[in-house]
Amino acid sequence: MHHRRSLVVIDIVGLTPGLLGAHTPHLNQLANDGFLATMEGVFPAVTCTAQSSMLTGLKPRDHGIVGNGWYFRDLAEVWFWRQSNRLVRGEKVWETARELFSGFTAANLFWWYNMYSSIDHAVTPRPIYPADGRKIPALYSDPADLEATLVEALGEFPFFDFWGPKSGIASSEWLTEAAKLVFGWHRPDLLLVYLPHLDYNLQRLGPANPKIQEDVRAIDAAAGALIEHLRGEDADVLVVSEYGIEPVIGHVDINRILRAQGYLQVRETLGWEMLDAGASRAFAVADHQVAHVYVNDPRDIERVKRLLRATSGIARVLDDDGKHEWDLNHQRAGELVAVAEGGYWFTYYYWLDDAKAPDFARTVDIHRKPGYDPVELFVDPKLKLPAAKVAWRVLQKKLGMRMLMDVIPLNAELVQGTHGRLHESPDQGPLVIGSRRDLAIDRLAMTDVKDLMLRHWT
Numbered sequence: 001m002h003h004r005r006s007l008v009v010i011d012i013v014g015l016t017p018g019l020l021g022a023h024t025p026h027l028n029q030l031a032n033d034g035f036l037a038t039m040e041g042v043f044p045a046v047t048c049t050a051q052s053s054m055l056t057g058l059k060p061r062d063h064g065i066v067g068n069g070w071y072f073r074d075l076a077e078v079w080f081w082r083q084s085n086r087l088v089r090g091e092k093v094w095e096t097a098r099e100l101f102s103g104f105t106a107a108n109l110f111w112w113y114n115m116y117s118s119i120d121h122a123v124t125p126r127p128i129y130p131a132d133g134r135k136i137p138a139l140y141s142d143p144a145d146l147e148a149t150l151v152e153a154l155g156e157f158p159f160f161d162f163w164g165p166k167s168g169i170a171s172s173e174w175l176t177e178a179a180k181l182v183f184g185w186h187r188p189d190l191l192l193v194y195l196p197h198l199d200y201n202l203q204r205l206g207p208a209n210p211k212i213q214e215d216v217r218a219i220d221a222a223a224g225a226l227i228e229h230l231r232g233e234d235a236d237v238l239v240v241s242e243y244g245i246e247p248v249i250g251h252v253d254i255n256r257i258l259r260a261q262g263y264l265q266v267r268e269t270l271g272w273e274m275l276d277a278g279a280s281r282a283f284a285v286a287d288h289q290v291a292h293v294y295v296n297d298p299r300d301i302e303r304v305k306r307l308l309r310a311t312s313g314i315a316r317v318l319d320d321d322g323k324h325e326w327d328l329n330h331q332r333a334g335e336l337v338a339v340a341e342g343g344y345w346f347t348y349y350y351w352l353d354d355a356k357a358p359d360f361a362r363t364v365d366i367h368r369k370p371g372y373d374p375v376e377l378f379v380d381p382k383l384k385l386p387a388a389k390v391a392w393r394v395l396q397k398k399l400g401m402r403m404l405m406d407v408i409p410l411n412a413e414l415v416q417g418t419h420g421r422l423h424e425s426p427d428q429g430p431l432v433i434g435s436r437r438d439l440a441i442d443r444l445a446m447t448d449v450k451d452l453m454l455r456h457w458t
Contacts, residue, residue, distance in 0.1 A: 016241065039429060039443070043290075051111050057448070095118055121188065150181060197215060246342065255347075286346035294335060322337070361408070374418070
């Protein structure tokens with residue numbers, strides 16, 4: 001039996017030094033006992049890129065995760081939120097630790113790319129899509145029976161509280177309880193836990209909204225109970241975050257701009273317009289404040305670059321030199337990468353008439369949309385009786401009827417918070433709070449987090 005102290009790394013998305021204060025007594029206590037450091041994020045400041053950088057110690061140009069999704073040129077398709085860990089290049093922290101420490105074990109609750117990795121225990125969201133078009137909430141786990149054991153102990157994972165208009169604290173609370181159980185059952189040397197709660201209202205309401213204090217208090221309480229439990233079990237704790245969220249001023253319909261100039265192609269199907277990426281001379285994969293712009297013919301690159309640089313709301317357009325400078329020079333990146341101005345973000349919208357928007361546009365459908373859609377956090381305010389419409393759709397589903405949960409608006413104006421750019425002020429960027437005062441540091445790069453984890457066992 002080894003006596004290595006376990007380390008639990010809790011990713012509280014959207015947490016910044018600026019949000020700490022009267023509403024975060026538990027996180028303050030952890031910082032007082034140990035340390036608080038500001039963190040220099042990676043670009044783009046989005047979940048999949050940030051997490052991969054922390055776990056590999058590499059920049060996006062080396063680990064290859066250039067966003068939450070990208071255009072797979074060989075498939076001529078845009079894919080977001082893939083799960084296979086084989087997409088991530090580089091040695092993960094638990095792989096390095098295994099070489100250094102015999103018998104090292106690790107578990108991952110909901111950090112991304114959590115399927116088919118070399119980790120010992122994994123749990124990740126993985127809905128089931130039966131042939132009749134239903135979407136059934138479910139989890140994937142390795143070993144396969146871990147999911148059933150957790151669900152038996154805690155009840156079903158509250159999937160609709162994890163993303164969509166109903167997103168709230170319930171999903172993060174379920175994850176803190178799951179973390180206690182997995183820790184107790186397996187006692188891994190490293191446990192990764194993802195708590196998404198702050199992401200929701202920071203994007204819905206914006207960071208300046210006074211209601212955010214309630215969300216900060218709620219996540220502090222949930223994380224605090226987990227931290228207290230783990231420290232009682234003699235584990236070390238690191239709290240990390242991925243980015244800060246800034247208030248929205250406006251948005252850029254980058255694909256409509258490319259379409260108006262004849263670069264983007266659509267195909268009409270059943271009266272809907274579908275993005276025809278493979279046939280487009282240029283189109284953008286929108287991801288918060290960053291858009292990968294894929295340009296089919298190299299001769300168009302200069303023209304597209306000029307068009308986008310002249311577009312209001314776009315701060316810069318990275319070409320090969322720019323991507324190199326921003327550590328994003330990887331084959332998966334667009335020929336060009338557009339970066340929004342502060343307070344602006346990119347929609348994925350490419351249709352010019354809402355009547356021709358595809359059916360999935362008005363639903364929560366993170367895998368079919370060729371870009372990220374924060375408007376999925378809202379129920380359409382134009383619906384006369386939104387609760388009644390949702391209830392009717394749920395009833396149709398229960399009766400086995402075909403139904404479409406078409407309650408999401410097509411109004412980008414609703415979104416009040418965004419991220420993806422790097423923050424000028426450390427107070428508004430990511431952070432690390434650690435229980436080990438002897439490992440204290442004032443500021444670190446996101447790519448140093450892997451090394452900081454490893455120092456817990458040396």
